[in-house]
Amino acid sequence: MDAEKHPPSEPPFESGSTTPLQHVSGRTPRSATSDDSIGSDATETEGGIPQKLPSLKSPKNIQYNTDLEKGPGGSQSENLQAAVQHVDSNLVDWDGPSDPENPMNWGLAKKWYITMMMSAMTFCITFSSSVFSQATAVTAKVYGVSTEVTTLATSFVVLGFALGPLVFGPLSELYGRPRPLFVGFIISAIFQIPVAVAQNIETILICRFFIGMFGSAAMAIVGGVLVDLWDPVSRGIAGATFASSTFIGPIAGPIVGGFIVHSHLGWRWTAWITLILKAVIGCICVLTIPETFGPLLLQRRAARLRKETGNPALRTALDDARPTMQDIFSKYFSRPLKMLVLEPILLLITLYLAITYGILYLFFFAYPISFQEVRGWKHPGVAALPFIGLFIGILAGCMFVVYFTRTRFARKMREAGSVVPEERLPPMIAAAFILPAGLFWFSWTSSPTISWVPQVISGIPTGFGIIVIFLQGLNYLTDIYMMFTNSAFAANTLVRSGFGAAFPLFAAQMFHKLGVRWAGSLLGFLTVAMIPVPMLFYVYGNKIRAMSRFSPKL
Structure with missing residues (x-):
């Protein structure tokens, strides 16, 4: 190129x-x-x-x-x-x-085992981000603060998601995958302990932030592990598995948390249960997950050959081209901000993904209002069961993306040898219409005089739209920015996590003052306003990319 x-x-x-x-x-x-x-x-x-x-x-x-x-x-x-x-x-x-020592050539069972265990680690982290949401009201009474303050316990975890990759991304380049991944995951688990025994709200908020920051090592590194292991076509399925764990975790959190808070265990066990889950998954992974980072494996081979042959001159390409701190600072700090300002595609796609991500975390507080307060479902666990609709929608969206990738997209690849990035957008365009439909459906079936069934079912198109927009948006950025994808993702993660942290803070006020119908409709209108984004890039993306400083011209 x-x-x-x-x-x-x-x-x-x-x-x-x-x-x-x-x-x-x-x-x-x-x-x-x-x-x-x-x-x-x-x-x-x-x-x-x-x-x-x-x-x-x-x-x-x-x-x-x-x-x-x-x-x-x-x-x-x-x-x-x-x-x-x-x-x-x-x-x-x-x-x-x-x-055979190249991770790309490892056995299928071994690669899938690593993929599933890495996805399980990600599930643990995202689960911990939302499980405390069901303890918001209880802890507000215990510590004599407003629910807005205790809502920060959820927002701070997501805020940690934004900052963590800036640390763990560079570490994975310097020290390989497992070490920074496991260190971050273990420290995240340890911070569950002070949350469980906290005597003041400040301890909870500070520790919840570090749970997110250190736990984000999984989300920052697992994507690289998939690149280490899988060829491009198979990576589509493995990537969908990883992405589903990223979204299913936070949906499972309120369901489990609702039953824990209302049981004899009490709200503190939302932290203890999470600690146990992380400890089990973490121990299994530490004992069984190998290094997958090719350059580091080659360094180990070179060290072995130097010892066997007595030739001290043997080295690897990584030894000749180790990144400097200036390189890493540029990739993860300065360039992402520069790209966000100069690249309209990155800016608008990031904004779209940030809105959908924010809506997902807002729902962790909107659903209890709609089903507990409006419909009168008093048990927090039962009131969280409607999240199953979102769960089904996310699974359906992942399967749809995999099907599209392995059929229409793969066929165009075989026929033409290459595919323009805009071929990623048709599923995103469809999801752009489905998401607001699900939000309006949720809003206008929220009356207690209407059966709860259609409102729960509305979660299916909502979850479907969120995950398809998310997956195809990231795929589109990957295909456009290529060697600058990590910088684009750093900018995207920073903004997206900021929205995910901010949206829950105004959820209760918005739904209480406007009511479920109009608060949900406001979200629907917001997503309607974003419908032209994928359509614009599908039609004019080629011309816009031609003016980009960071998208290579093929």
């Missing part, structure tokens, strides 16, 4: 990449817009640096990817020549595309 306006040189590899180099590879080259749901191989390249060099054991068996990025001040042929000159017999790489 030949970028017309190429930004400054990038760090040598991104979080979530399987190897630090891309253009010279032992694997079959892939299109820049191939089927990815979580991450993209394209994110593994920055600044025209090759991804993989030939194996130490097979220096002559080189396969070149001719779809080269034009680096700063260099042509495609110059970049290729530079990559070839960089090859030497002391550089350790995978032993061809079928190297």
Whole structure:
């Protein structure tokens, strides 16, 4: 690919990449817009640096990817020549595309086990974000504060989600996947203890923030693990599994929390139960999940070969191109803000995803108002059961995205060899209409004179719309920004988590003052206003991308 306006040189590899180099590879080259749901191989390249060099054991068996990025001040042929000159017999790489030590070549059962356990860790973290929402009223009475203050206990966790990836993303590049992932997960679990024994609201709020910040290691790193393990097509299914855990966790939280708070256990057991869940899943993962980060595995191979051969010159590409703190600061701090200001696609898609994410967390307080207060369902656990409608909708949305990706999208890939990013948008356009329909449905069936059944069913289109918009929005950003995907995701996560933290703070006031009908309708009108966003990019996305400083021109 030949970028017309190429930004400054990038760090040598991104979080979530399987190897630090891309253009010279032992694997079959892939299109820049191939089927990815979580991450993209394209994110593994920055600044025209090759991804993989030939194996130490097979220096002559080189396969070149001719779809080269034009680096700063260099042509495609110059970049290729530079990559070839960089090859030497002391550089350790995978032993061809079928190297059994390459995580991409691990057995299917092993890869699915890792994927499911990582998704379980993510479920634990997102579950902990919402389970306390059912204790809001109780803790307000216990500590003599308003419910607005105790609502912060939910908002602070989501706020931690925004800041955590800025720490754990760089750490996963420097130290591999498991170490920062497990450290963050364990510390997050430990902070459940002071919440469970807290004697004041300040302790709860501070510790809940750290639960979110350290727990976000899972959401920041698991996407990279999926890139390490799966080919682009299979990654679509694995990515949908991971995404479903991200949304099912917070939906399960209020249901479980409602029954705990109303039982003899009391509200403190929302923290104890979460701690037990995290301890069980965490221990299993620590004992069974291996390193999947390709560059680090190659470093271990190089160390073993140096010992076996007595050749101290053996090294890996990561040794030659370790990212500096300046590279990491640019990727995770300065560039995301710059892209958010300069990129209309990133700005509008991020705004859309942030609104849908905020609505999801707002519902953790709107549903109890509608079913407990308006309909008179006194038991908090029973009043939380309508969240099952959202749960069904999210599962249906994930299956729909997988089906679309493996049929229409995959067919276009086979026929044309590549697909424009806008081919990700048809499901998002459909979901853009389905989401407000679900919100209006929820709002105008909320009267206690109407059966509860249609209002509960309204959660299905609402959940479907939220997850499809979320998945396809991220896929669209991945296909557009390619080697800048991590920076785009950092900006998206920061804004989206901010909305997720803010929306619950005005949920109670809005639904009490406007009533369920008009408060829900206001959310519906807000999502109606966002319908043109995916339609605009589906029609004019190609022209808008042509003016982008960060979207490579193919």
